[in-house]
Amino acid sequence: MRAVFHSWLWLMRRSASGLVALLIGLGAFELIQPVAIASLGDLDRLTGLLNIVPPAFLALFNVTPEFLGGSGLTGYLSLGFSHPVYHLLSGATVIWFACRGLAGEMERGSIQIGLSRPMSRLQVYLARVLGVFAVTLLAAVAGPVGMIAGIAVSSPVGAVNYANFITQGAACALLTGCIGGATLLISASASRMGQAVGWAIALLVVSYVIDYFADLWETLKPIETYSIFDYYDPPAALVSGVIPAMNAAVLLTVSMVGIVLGYVVFTRRDLP
Amino acid sequence: MTERNADYHAIVTTFLSKQYKQVVALNDVSLRVEAGAIFGFLGPNGAGKTTAIKLLLGFISPTSGSAEIFGHETWRHGVEARQHVGYLVPADAFYPEMSGRSQLDFASRLSGSPPILRRPLLDLLELADADLDRDLRQYSKGMKQKLALVAAAQHDPRLLILDEPTDGLDPLIQRRFEQFLREFNSRGRTVFMSSHDLAEVERLCESVAIVKDGGLVAHQSIEQIRRMRYRQVEVTFASEAPDGRVWPDGVQLQSANGHRYVLAVEGDINPLIEALAKYEVEDLKITPPSLDDVFMTFYESAGSSKHRSQYQAAESKIEVS
Numbered sequence: 001m002r003a004v005f006h007s008w009l010w011l012m013r014r015s016a017s018g019l020v021a022l023l024i025g026l027g028a029f030e031l032i033q034p035v036a037i038a039s040l041g042d043l044d045r046l047t048g049l050l051n052i053v054p055p056a057f058l059a060l061f062n063v064t065p066e067f068l069g070g071s072g073l074t075g076y077l078s079l080g081f082s083h084p085v086y087h088l089l090s091g092a093t094v095i096w097f098a099c100r101g102l103a104g105e106m107e108r109g110s111i112q113i114g115l116s117r118p119m120s121r122l123q124v125y126l127a128r129v130l131g132v133f134a135v136t137l138l139a140a141v142a143g144p145v146g147m148i149a150g151i152a153v154s155s156p157v158g159a160v161n162y163a164n165f166i167t168q169g170a171a172c173a174l175l176t177g178c179i180g181g182a183t184l185l186i187s188a189s190a191s192r193m194g195q196a197v198g199w200a201i202a203l204l205v206v207s208y209v210i211d212y213f214a215d216l217w218e219t220l221k222p223i224e225t226y227s228i229f230d231y232y233d234p235p236a237a238l239v240s241g242v243i244p245a246m247n248a249a250v251l252l253t254v255s256m257v258g259i260v261l262g263y264v265v266f267t268r269r270d271l272p
Numbered sequence: 273m274t275e276r277n278a279d280y281h282a283i284v285t286t287f288l289s290k291q292y293k294q295v296v297a298l299n300d301v302s303l304r305v306e307a308g309a310i311f312g313f314l315g316p317n318g319a320g321k322t323t324a325i326k327l328l329l330g331f332i333s334p335t336s337g338s339a340e341i342f343g344h345e346t347w348r349h350g351v352e353a354r355q356h357v358g359y360l361v362p363a364d365a366f367y368p369e370m371s372g373r374s375q376l377d378f379a380s381r382l383s384g385s386p387p388i389l390r391r392p393l394l395d396l397l398e399l400a401d402a403d404l405d406r407d408l409r410q411y412s413k414g415m416k417q418k419l420a421l422v423a424a425a426q427h428d429p430r431l432l433i434l435d436e437p438t439d440g441l442d443p444l445i446q447r448r449f450e451q452f453l454r455e456f457n458s459r460g461r462t463v464f465m466s467s468h469d470l471a472e473v474e475r476l477c478e479s480v481a482i483v484k485d486g487g488l489v490a491h492q493s494i495e496q497i498r499r500m501r502y503r504q505v506e507v508t509f510a511s512e513a514p515d516g517r518v519w520p521d522g523v524q525l526q527s528a529n530g531h532r533y534v535l536a537v538e539g540d541i542n543p544l545i546e547a548l549a550k551y552e553v554e555d556l557k558i559t560p561p562s563l564d565d566v567f568m569t570f571y572e573s574a575g576s577s578k579h580r581s582q583y584q585a586a587e588s589k590i591e592v593s
Contacts, residue, residue, distance in 0.1 A: 002381075002384075003381075003382055003384070006378065006381040006382060010378050013370075014367055014370055108364065109362050109365035110365045110367060112329075112361045112362075113361050113365065113366070113375075113378070113379055114382055115329070115330070115350075116354060116357065116359035116361060117354060117357075117379070117382040118354050118355045118383070118384060119351065120350065120351045270326075270331070270332035270333060271326070271331040271332060
């Protein structure tokens with residue numbers, strides 16, 4: 001296990017600067033949300049604004065004006081966690097890390113440094129899995145921390161249940177972990193980092209597009225269940241403080257399946 | 273794997289093959305590298321050297337056959353097989369954003385053995401402490417190669433696998449590293465190295481294997497390989513030249529120009545010397561068989577019947593290490 005720990009620590013160290021930049025971006029984006037809401041004054045003005053927003057735009061956030069009108073400040077704050085930019089930043093963080101640590105190292109040959117020593121492929125892979133867990137956790141914390149900081153700075157009108165940020169963080173972790181698990185499988189299968197990143201982003205975009213259009217077109221509703229975003233519900237987490245058990249189960253299962261299949265592929269494949 | 277093999281052989285491959293779809297990268301290669309030897313692994317680009325090394329380290333799985341290091345099969349029992357191995361990772365595989373020192377520490381921690389040879393290697397290769405504190409982005413190709421060599425050997429492994437070890441090193445450092453390998457080897461350590469520098473191989477290695485087109489075309493000692501080739505003898509007679517029929521067996525006339533003859537001598541040279549002693553010789557020049565020539569012959573015509581028969585004849589006479 002010492003080799004796994006050293007390998008994990010090394011991964012984190014060498015990714016530190018990139019990770020910090022992405023996490024700061026994530027936190028900063030969430031910090032902006034309460035500041036923007038506060039700048040509009042009371043929530044009624046925001047509700048009025050949202051009433052004139054086209055449904056296709058609101059579908060990006062997976063909410064209705066009615067829900068927002070009834071949920072108060074936390075409802076509006078939850079938009080920050082379903083915003084496409086948030087998904088882009090959190091997805092990029094975990095995809096970059098998972099692809100760099102496996103496909104990127106196979107491409108460069110760096111993975112040989114560990115594998116030419118008495119270290120098994122399981123240990124090498126386990127270090128990457130631990131790294132993805134750590135990055136998932138950091139990404140899940142960065143957003144809520146940024147938003148809480150934004151609330152402290154701007155003091156928007158309305159009540160906030162801070163305990164629900166923990167639930168929101170858990171929801172973020174489930175989604176990011178799910179993306180991380182799937183990316184580990186892709187990364188273990190690829191031989192080049194660019195190839196792995198491309199496939200992971202493509203998968204993420206397709207999943208997002210399915211969820212988006214299923215909200216707009218009733219005929220696409222049946223396939224919405226194939227999108228991971230269907231199981232991610234920031235309003236439920238931030239407003240009600242709950243994560244539906246089904247959502248958690250699906251996201252966890254996808255994550256675990258990705259991790260296990262990634263292990264199977266990585267331990268059987270030839271290195272490039 | 274018998275206990276004897278584990279004790280006496282650092283590396284054993286048995287009909288080791290690797291095929292990628294339609295391409296046969298390595299075909300039925302059987303090798304034995306005695307523990308405590310310095311073994312050269314040679315071949316032109318694309319011959320299968322890197323594939324063989326990857327198979328030895330468990331980076332790829334064999335299509336058929338097996339590879340063992342100190343008695344441990346390298347694909348299924350890779351951790352045990354690599355327990356006492358140092359491998360020269362390609363210099364570009366190191367992390368450019370990290371310092372040289374941190375990479376050596378990382379490699380050492382993964383090896384699980386203290387880096388007892390780090391300091392002497394750093395001194396020998398002239399890699400200063402100040403250099404170690406810099407990112408690899410600031411390293412030259414030669415410095416990266418030096419770092420890779422230190423990372424491979426710092427934990428004093430029982431077997432050192434080196435792919436082009438002196439690539440990018442200046443001649444002085446190259447000679448020093450050769451000296452290090454000799455000392456390393458004198459402590460019973462094994463070195464398995466591939467190189468394009470045949471002079472280096474000749475200086476260092478006791479035995480070699482030559483691969484071409486994925487197949488093994490020779491596997492014997494340097495001396496045996498030398499004996500398989502012709503020496504070139506240039507002889508200038510002071511007076512009348514002898515009749516061509518006086519040449520002993522194994523001597524072929526390559527060219528004649530007046531009293532100057534160029535002969536190719538296979539095997540023992542003494543019969544020719546005895547034959548020449550009967551004449552008045554003005555000048556005699558014997559060029560020892562160059563390994564370059566020998567290897568080039570193997571590289572170019574390994575498939576020809578002549579060399580195959582030479583190889584088979586030599587094989588039948590010797591027990592390969």
